[in-house]
Amino acid sequence: MKSIFACLLLLLCAVQTAYGQNKPQAYVGARIIPISGPVIENGVLVAHKGKIVAVGASGSTAIPPDADRHDVTGKIIMPGLVDTHSHIGGGSGADSTSPIQPEVRVYDSINARDTGFQRAQAGGITTANVMPGSGHLLSGQTVYLKYKDGKTIDDVVIKDNKGNVLGGMKMANGTNSIRGSGPFPGTRSKSAALVREHLLKAQDYRDKVLRAKGDKEKMPPRDLAMEALVEVLDGRRVVHYHTHRYDDILTVLRLAKEFGLRVVLQHVTEGYKVADEIAKARVPASLTIVDSPGGKLEAMDADMRNAALLERAGALVGFNTDDYITDSRLFLRTAALAVRGGMSREKALYGLTMAGAIMLDLQARIGSLEAGKDADFIVLSGDPLSVYTKVLETHVEGIKVFDRNNPEDRLFATGGYGASRDQVMHLHEQEDRR
Amino acid sequence: MISRKHFAFFLALLIIVATAQSSTAQIAVRGETVHTMAGPPIKDGVVLIKGGKIERVGSASQVKIPGDYKILSARVVTPGLIDARTVVGLAGYLGQPHDQDQLESSAPSQPELRAIDAYNGRERLVEYLRGFGITTIHTGHAPGALISGQTMIAKTIGGEPANAIITPAAMIAVTLGGGGLAQGGRAPGTRSKAIAMLRAELIKAKDYEAKWSSAPDDKKPNRDIRMDALARVIKGEIPLLVTAHRANDILSALRLAKEFNIKIVLDGASEAYLMADQIKAASVPVILHATMYRAAGEGENLSMETAATLQKAGIPIALQSGFESYVPKTRVVLFEAAVAAANGLSFQEALSTVTIGAARILGIASRVGSLEAGKDGDVALFDGDPFEYTSHVVGVIIEGKIVSQEAR
Numbered sequence: 001m002k003s004i005f006a007c008l009l010l011l012l013c014a015v016q017t018a019y020g021q022n023k024p025q026a027y028v029g030a031r032i033i034p035i036s037g038p039v040i041e042n043g044v045l046v047a048h049k050g051k052i053v054a055v056g057a058s059g060s061t062a063i064p065p066d067a068d069r070h071d072v073t074g075k076i077i078m079p080g081l082v083d084t085h086s087h088i089g090g091g092s093g094a095d096s097t098s099p100i101q102p103e104v105r106v107y108d109s110i111n112a113r114d115t116g117f118q119r120a121q122a123g124g125i126t127t128a129n130v131m132p133g134s135g136h137l138l139s140g141q142t143v144y145l146k147y148k149d150g151k152t153i154d155d156v157v158i159k160d161n162k163g164n165v166l167g168g169m170k171m172a173n174g175t176n177s178i179r180g181s182g183p184f185p186g187t188r189s190k191s192a193a194l195v196r197e198h199l200l201k202a203q204d205y206r207d208k209v210l211r212a213k214g215d216k217e218k219m220p221p222r223d224l225a226m227e228a229l230v231e232v233l234d235g236r237r238v239v240h241y242h243t244h245r246y247d248d249i250l251t252v253l254r255l256a257k258e259f260g261l262r263v264v265l266q267h268v269t270e271g272y273k274v275a276d277e278i279a280k281a282r283v284p285a286s287l288t289i290v291d292s293p294g295g296k297l298e299a300m301d302a303d304m305r306n307a308a309l310l311e312r313a314g315a316l317v318g319f320n321t322d323d324y325i326t327d328s329r330l331f332l333r334t335a336a337l338a339v340r341g342g343m344s345r346e347k348a349l350y351g352l353t354m355a356g357a358i359m360l361d362l363q364a365r366i367g368s369l370e371a372g373k374d375a376d377f378i379v380l381s382g383d384p385l386s387v388y389t390k391v392l393e394t395h396v397e398g399i400k401v402f403d404r405n406n407p408e409d410r411l412f413a414t415g416g417y418g419a420s421r422d423q424v425m426h427l428h429e430q431e432d433r434r
Numbered sequence: 435m436i437s438r439k440h441f442a443f444f445l446a447l448l449i450i451v452a453t454a455q456s457s458t459a460q461i462a463v464r465g466e467t468v469h470t471m472a473g474p475p476i477k478d479g480v481v482l483i484k485g486g487k488i489e490r491v492g493s494a495s496q497v498k499i500p501g502d503y504k505i506l507s508a509r510v511v512t513p514g515l516i517d518a519r520t521v522v523g524l525a526g527y528l529g530q531p532h533d534q535d536q537l538e539s540s541a542p543s544q545p546e547l548r549a550i551d552a553y554n555g556r557e558r559l560v561e562y563l564r565g566f567g568i569t570t571i572h573t574g575h576a577p578g579a580l581i582s583g584q585t586m587i588a589k590t591i592g593g594e595p596a597n598a599i600i601t602p603a604a605m606i607a608v609t610l611g612g613g614g615l616a617q618g619g620r621a622p623g624t625r626s627k628a629i630a631m632l633r634a635e636l637i638k639a640k641d642y643e644a645k646w647s648s649a650p651d652d653k654k655p656n657r658d659i660r661m662d663a664l665a666r667v668i669k670g671e672i673p674l675l676v677t678a679h680r681a682n683d684i685l686s687a688l689r690l691a692k693e694f695n696i697k698i699v700l701d702g703a704s705e706a707y708l709m710a711d712q713i714k715a716a717s718v719p720v721i722l723h724a725t726m727y728r729a730a731g732e733g734e735n736l737s738m739e740t741a742a743t744l745q746k747a748g749i750p751i752a753l754q755s756g757f758e759s760y761v762p763k764t765r766v767v768l769f770e771a772a773v774a775a776a777n778g779l780s781f782q783e784a785l786s787t788v789t790i791g792a793a794r795i796l797g798i799a800s801r802v803g804s805l806e807a808g809k810d811g812d813v814a815l816f817d818g819d820p821f822e823y824t825s826h827v828v829g830v831i832i833e834g835k836i837v838s839q840e841a842r
Contacts, residue, residue, distance in 0.1 A: 297530070387776045390776075414739050419729060420729040
C-alpha cells in the first residue's frame with residue numbers, strides 16, 4: 001500500500017514538473033512596461049502555472065516565499081508581442097480552383113517545427129494569427145497560436161473552453177486576388193460582386209438552419225464552406241481583410257456594414273487617406289511597415305506617417321510582420337518605424353501588444369502584464385524601440401522558449417548556418433498564383 | 435572700346451551671376467558631432483562647402499564661417515551615404531513590366547548591356563533613397579542571369595544633369611549559383627554549365643583582346659561590343675561583380691579570378707563567413723548582402739553578424755540595398771548599416787560600410803566617402819544617432835546643392 005502511494009506521489013510530482021514551474025517564478029528588478037498601466041521603474045513580475053500572479057513595484061509586491069527568483073536588474077520586461085498577420089509554418093490555404101474557399105483551414109497545413117517558430121520566438125513574439133495568402137478573395141480559415149516549442153500544431157493552437165481551435169477568416173481585395181482567368185475575378189467590381197454573392201448564399205443557409213430548429217429532416221445538408229461563412233456572419237469568426245488602396249479599404253468597410261461583419265483591416269497601406277472613415281467605422285487596422293513604397297501598384301503611396309495619422313484620427317492601430325515580408329525577429333522595429341513617422345511611443349508599444357490582442361478577441365488572456373493573464377512576456381536589454389536592443393528571453397505561458405544566452409537559440413536570433421533550413425518565402429503575388 | 439553703358443551692363447551681369455552662384459555653392463554645415471570618416475569624429479564641427487566641393491573641415495573653434503555662407507545645423511553630420519549595390523533607376527517602384535529594366539532574360543550572357551542606356555534618374559526610388567541621405571548609388575543590372583549586364587555609379591541628384599553619372603561602366607554583373615541559372619531547359623541549367631560558359635566567354639575575350647592589341651590594322655577582328663565589355667575585365671580595367679551566396683559558389687568565383695587573373699568583387703556572399711580566409715588571401719572585397727535580407731533560398735544561411743566577422747578578418751566590406759522583386763521595392767542602406775551596427779560592428783565600422791569603405795571598393799574614394807577638403811560636397815544631416823530607428827535624416831546635400839530638408 002505504502003509503495004503504491006509513493007509511486008502515485010512520484011507520478012504526481014512528475015506531472016507537476018511537466019506543466020513547467022511547479023514553483024512560482026519571480027522576475028525582480030526590471031523596468032516593467034505593463035501596457036495596461038504606467039511603467040514600473042523597479043518592478044516584480046510573478047508567474048505561476050502559466051499565469052501572471054502579480055505585477056508591481058519591487059517594494060510593494062508580494063513574492064511567494066517558495067518562488068524561484070530571477071534577477072533582471074537593468075533590463076526591461078514587457079508583454080509578449082502579438083503578431084496579427086504571419087505566414088510562418090509553411091502553411092497554405094485555398095488553391096487555384098476557386099477564389100472563395102471558406103472551408104479550407106490553414107490549420108491543416110502548418111508545420112509546427114518550422115524554424116520560423118524559432119525566429120518568431122527570437123523576435124519576442126508570443127502570439128500570432130497565422131494565415132493563408134492573399135491570392136484569393138477568401139483564402140481560408142486562419143489560426144491563432146502561441147509560439148511554444150510544440151511538436152505538432154495542436155500543441156500550439158489557442159482553443160476556447162469547448163476545445164474549438166480559435167482563428168479568423170482571411171479575405172483580400174485589390175490586385176493580389178484579381179487574376180482574370182478561370183473562376184477568378186478580373187476586376188475590383190467583380191471581386192466585390194463575388195463576395196456579396198457568397199455572403200448572401202451564406203445568409204440563406206443560416207436562415208434555413210435556424211428555421212429547421214434542430215429538426216434533422218428540415219436541416220440543409222452539411223456544407224463546410226457555408227458553416228464557416230455563418231460563423232463569420234454571426235461575428236464568431238473575425239474577417240482579417242488584406243487591403244491596400246484607400247478605395248479598396250472603403251469597399252471593405254462597405255461590405256462589413258452590409259453584412260454585419262467583424263473586420264480587422266490588414267496592411268492598410270493607404271489607411272492615412274481614409275483615416276477618419278476607418279476611425280468612424282470603429283474597424284481596427286493592423287499595419288505592415290516596409291522600408292520603401294512600391295513593389296506593387298497598391299503600395300505606391302506607402303507612407304511612414306501612416307500609423308501616426310491613423311492614431312491621430314482615433315483608429316485602433318496594431319502591427320504585423322506579414323512574415324516573411326518583414327522578419328519576425330525585427331517586429332519591435334516595426335513599432336519604432338511608426339514612431340519615426342510620428343506615432344506616439346505609447347501607442348506604438350500598444351500596437352505591438354494590446355491592440356493585437358483585441359483584434360484577435362484574446363484581450364482577456366494576453367496583450368498586457370496583469371494578474372490573471374497568460375504569463376507571456378519578454379525580457380529586453382534596453383528600450384524596446386532602440387536598434388541596439390536585444391530580445392534576451394521570451395516566455396510563453398510561463399515557459400522560457402527563447403534565451404539569447406543559449407547558443408542554439410542565439411543562432412535563430414542572428415541567423416547563420418542551419419538557422420533557416422525550411423524557410424519558404426511567401427511572396428503573395430507569386431505563391432498563390434499556382 | 436567699352437562704353438559706360440556696356441560696362442554697367444556687364445558689371446550688373448557679373449554681380450547677378452556671382453550672387454546666383456554663391457546662394458547654392460557656399461554652405462557651412464554645423465554638427466554637434468561630425469563624422470568625417472577621415473579621423474576621429476569632431477565635436478562641434480564645421481564643414482565648409484564651396485563650388486560643389488568641400489573647402490574645409492574642422493572644429494568650430496578652428497574654422498571660421500564666412501559671413502555670406504548659408505548655415506545648416508544638425509546634431510549629427512556624416513558624409514553623404516553610398517549604396518554599394520542597388521538596381522534603382524533601372525528598377526522602378528511600380529513593379530510593372532514597363533519600369534523594370536534591371537534584367538533581360540533573352541540570353542544568359544549579355545555583358546554589353548550598359549546601365550546608362552536604361553537608367554532613369556527621375557525614378558521615384560532614386561528620390562526616395564536620396565531623402566535618407568544616400569547621395570551616391572552603384573546601380574545597374576540585377577543578379578538573376580549568368581552575365582546580366584553592366585553597372586554604373588551616379589549621384590542621386592535626380593533629373594538628367596550630365597555630371598550626375600560619375601562612372602558610366604563600373605562593373606560587369608555576374609550571378610553564380612542557383613540565381614544565375616536559366617529556366618525552361620535553357621542554358622545554363624546547372625552550376626557546372628554556368629562556369630563552363632563563363633570560362634569560354636572569358637577565354638574568347640582574352641583572345642579578342644590579344645588580337646586587338648597586337649594584330650596589325652588589317653588583321654584586327656571585327657568590333658564586338660560583347661567582347662569589348664569583357665576585354666575591359668581581362669585588361670583589369672573593371673571588375674566582375676559576382677553575386678554568389680553559397681560557399682561553393684564563392685569558391686568558384688575565387689577560382690575564376692585566379693584562372694584569368696581578373697579583378698572580382700563579391701556581391702551578396704551570404705556564406706562568406708565560411709570562406710573568410712580564402713577571400714582574404716585573394717584580396718577580394720565584399721559588398722555584403724543587406725543585413726535584413728530574408729534568410730531563404732540561396733541566402734538561407736546568412737547571418738546578421740557576417741559584416742562583423744568579415745571586418746574582423748580584415749576583408750574590405752560595404753553594404754548594399756540589393757535587389758527585391760516585391761516589397762519593399764528597395765531596401766535602404768542606412769537601415770541595413772544600422773542593424774549591422776547592432777550586430778557586432780562598431781558605429782564607425784558600420785558607417786564605413788556606407789561611406790569610405792564603400793567608396794574604396796567602388797574606386798571613387800578620391801571624390802566621395804569622407805568629409806575632406808577637395809572631395810565632393812556630399813553631406814547627410816541627422817537629428818540623432820543616424821542608426822537609431824527613431825532618428826531622422828534632416829538634410830541632404832549633393833555637391834553643394836541642398837537636395838532635401840525634409841525630416842525622414
